[in-house]
Amino acid sequence: MNAILAIAHKDLKLLLRDKTGFFFTFFFPIIIAVFFGSIFSDNGGKPVGLHVMIVDNDQSVASEAFIAQLEASDEVSVQRSLKEEAVERVRLGKEVAYIEIKKGFGDAQERMFWGAPPEIELGIDPARRGTAGMLQGILMKYGVNAFQKRFSDPSLMRRSIQDSLDGIQSGSTMDDSRREHLTGFLTELDAYLDQPTPNVDGTGSGNGGFGGMNPLVVTARDVALEKRGPQSGYAISFPQGIMWGIIGCAASFGVSLVIERTRGTLMRLRTAPIDQLHILGGKALACFVTTCVLAAGTLGIAMLFFGIRPNSLVLLGISIISISFEFVGIMMLLSVLGRTERSAAGIGWAVLMMMSMIGGGMLPLFIMPEWMQTVSDISPVKWAMIAMEGSIWRQFSLNELLVPWMVLWGIGSVGFLSGVWMFRRSRSE
Amino acid sequence: MIALMNVTKSFGKTVAVDDLSLRIEPGEIFGLLGPNGAGKSTSINMTVGLLNPDKGRIAIGDGGSPHDPAVREQLGIAPQALALYDELTAMENLRFFGKIQKMPSGVLKDRVPELLCKIGLWDRRNDRIKTYSGGMKRRLNLAVALIHHPRIVLLDEPTAGVDPQSRHALFESIGELRRDGVTVLLTTHYMEEAEKLSSRVGIMDKGRLLALGRVSDLIASHGGKSRLYAQRADREFFLETDDPMAELVGLQAGGTLLQFKVESPDLEHVFLNLTGRNLRD
Ligand SMILES: Nc1ncnc2c1ncn2[C@@H]1O[C@H](COP(=O)(O)OP(=O)(O)OP(=O)(O)O)[C@@H](O)[C@H]1O
Ligand SMILES: [Mg+2]
Numbered sequence: 001m002n003a004i005l006a007i008a009h010k011d012l013k014l015l016l017r018d019k020t021g022f023f024f025t026f027f028f029p030i031i032i033a034v035f036f037g038s039i040f041s042d043n044g045g046k047p048v049g050l051h052v053m054i055v056d057n058d059q060s061v062a063s064e065a066f067i068a069q070l071e072a073s074d075e076v077s078v079q080r081s082l083k084e085e086a087v088e089r090v091r092l093g094k095e096v097a098y099i100e101i102k103k104g105f106g107d108a109q110e111r112m113f114w115g116a117p118p119e120i121e122l123g124i125d126p127a128r129r130g131t132a133g134m135l136q137g138i139l140m141k142y143g144v145n146a147f148q149k150r151f152s153d154p155s156l157m158r159r160s161i162q163d164s165l166d167g168i169q170s171g172s173t174m175d176d177s178r179r180e181h182l183t184g185f186l187t188e189l190d191a192y193l194d195q196p197t198p199n200v201d202g203t204g205s206g207n208g209g210f211g212g213m214n215p216l217v218v219t220a221r222d223v224a225l226e227k228r229g230p231q232s233g234y235a236i237s238f239p240q241g242i243m244w245g246i247i248g249c250a251a252s253f254g255v256s257l258v259i260e261r262t263r264g265t266l267m268r269l270r271t272a273p274i275d276q277l278h279i280l281g282g283k284a285l286a287c288f289v290t291t292c293v294l295a296a297g298t299l300g301i302a303m304l305f306f307g308i309r310p311n312s313l314v315l316l317g318i319s320i321i322s323i324s325f326e327f328v329g330i331m332m333l334l335s336v337l338g339r340t341e342r343s344a345a346g347i348g349w350a351v352l353m354m355m356s357m358i359g360g361g362m363l364p365l366f367i368m369p370e371w372m373q374t375v376s377d378i379s380p381v382k383w384a385m386i387a388m389e390g391s392i393w394r395q396f397s398l399n400e401l402l403v404p405w406m407v408l409w410g411i412g413s414v415g416f417l418s419g420v421w422m423f424r425r426s427r428s429e
Numbered sequence: 430m431i432a433l434m435n436v437t438k439s440f441g442k443t444v445a446v447d448d449l450s451l452r453i454e455p456g457e458i459f460g461l462l463g464p465n466g467a468g469k470s471t472s473i474n475m476t477v478g479l480l481n482p483d484k485g486r487i488a489i490g491d492g493g494s495p496h497d498p499a500v501r502e503q504l505g506i507a508p509q510a511l512a513l514y515d516e517l518t519a520m521e522n523l524r525f526f527g528k529i530q531k532m533p534s535g536v537l538k539d540r541v542p543e544l545l546c547k548i549g550l551w552d553r554r555n556d557r558i559k560t561y562s563g564g565m566k567r568r569l570n571l572a573v574a575l576i577h578h579p580r581i582v583l584l585d586e587p588t589a590g591v592d593p594q595s596r597h598a599l600f601e602s603i604g605e606l607r608r609d610g611v612t613v614l615l616t617t618h619y620m621e622e623a624e625k626l627s628s629r630v631g632i633m634d635k636g637r638l639l640a641l642g643r644v645s646d647l648i649a650s651h652g653g654k655s656r657l658y659a660q661r662a663d664r665e666f667f668l669e670t671d672d673p674m675a676e677l678v679g680l681q682a683g684g685t686l687l688q689f690k691v692e693s694p695d696l697e698h699v700f701l702n703l704t705g706r707n708l709r710d
Pocket of ligand 2: 585
């Protein structure tokens, strides 16, 4: 055990001494993740808060005023967009909700006392009940605000009354007795407002109800969140960056064993009174520690600064350990396959690149055509990506993760055992 | 004790070591002398268990196999290729290989500085060895082999590419091993080195052991005659003789010698006589 620790310690020291290697191991993955994440993330990767899309289908003064109110508020921030786009983004979970100001919103607000009330559609995932309620409240508040403003401004009010009277006279959708009552009431009200009224304060008390009048109707539309979509571009790019880091790590540790062989230091280790397995064990341990630190560090940055919220830290931890184990095993095999530094590096990169290319290390798996996703089953990178994405944004349950984990441990074990077998055999040539 | 019994090793069609038998006694310093490609390194590598012989048997210490960890603990090896970590310092290299030899940290704390002083690298102990000269690395390469006080030491070309000063320091270290009763097998293609350091030498060529014995015995049996050059007022003489002193006395009797030179046979001549070739072409 001491020999394993000594070798691992030495290898980690060598890694830290090699500035270029250190950079590529620990910073390159982050750079890749941030770079590609920012390309794919239109929302700039900001954690999704109460940011909503707003669709103005009325294009009236009233709708414009309503939007301006929302924009000025600090409860929500809004972004204008077209309906289809808004629905799509909510569905993919890139936005919390959208608000559509229906056509006729302005007219409905003007007439106030009759006809359909102004209408707003709120599109949100039904699971987000709390958020939906909060948004509805906010919308009602601003809708009522507009309503109140009319009451507090006699000239606006009188215009509404006049409009309403006209409408009531010409409209036929109202039964006669109601029409009669309303006409009487509105005429009286108009006469009352005609007198100079000092100090009309609309914000005064007693405005709780508006009789049978509805200041605003918010219809909720369920936009079921596509459960398995990434939260943002960073949720895709960080796992990829980590994957690249781990691949680079496996490749460079694989080459380091070959370097020991060609430089002769392996000869010293092999003639030392230690178990031959300890030589590989020490390397494996160093590689394992490095990949774990790399993955944990990169994820930490993703969580702290890029709004990545893994479904479960425990599951993610197990995934990372499994992935590290897998690639340590692959590293073992690659390191004994290469005879020279060049051939080891060549074989290593060719194999790992291929795995990465078909396994979703470059192109996200869910973008790939169906057949390609099937083919990619043979790539160890794919299972690593599934395990990582499964515990970052795919919301895999423990059961769903068991399969990728088992594949990872399987591949790792096969790599490790065949590496050990070939290492042992290589002595007696 | 190191014993190689009818050991043969081939790489493809190349027979690197051909039916080699050697027995090195405890406390003996044995030099394996031969030109490039003679099979010296291959012999060493088989002795330490890095290569398995195709035929024959190897026994170390009390007849143990080099694969036995208990046997390995007694072995120290300085490979021909400098086997050190370039990015580590001399101190770190020594400490690491000490740990690999299962030395406790407490012991290493004293042993590492002691060795660094002995090989004259104390002042450079905290420099990465990639900044060292070839000779300095060579000295460290030897120190690593000795870190755990091995009873049996194998040195493959310990002085390759080393200046006279470093060479002198290396000779001193090897001399100390002799005093400590360590068994040493060293290879070289410098015959001075073999002559100076070893009590016995084996001369190897093309995988075969051509001669084996004390240096003086080898020279006596295979070195041929001494060469004598002398100048007298009347004439000059070039002679090959077994007894240059007697010849000189005879020549002096015939007239006063103005000058003379005697060239005694050495291992170079032994090799030339055995193979018809010079040790270094
Ligand atoms: N791993 C190998 N594969 C193939 N041939 C080898 C190998 N090692 C040694 N040989 C061959 O075996 C022969 C003996 O080589 P060896 O290295 O033992 O010579 P040497 O006496 O140490 O030479 P030098 O003085 O140059 O170090 C050479 O012909 C060499 O080419
Ligand atoms: Mg050699």
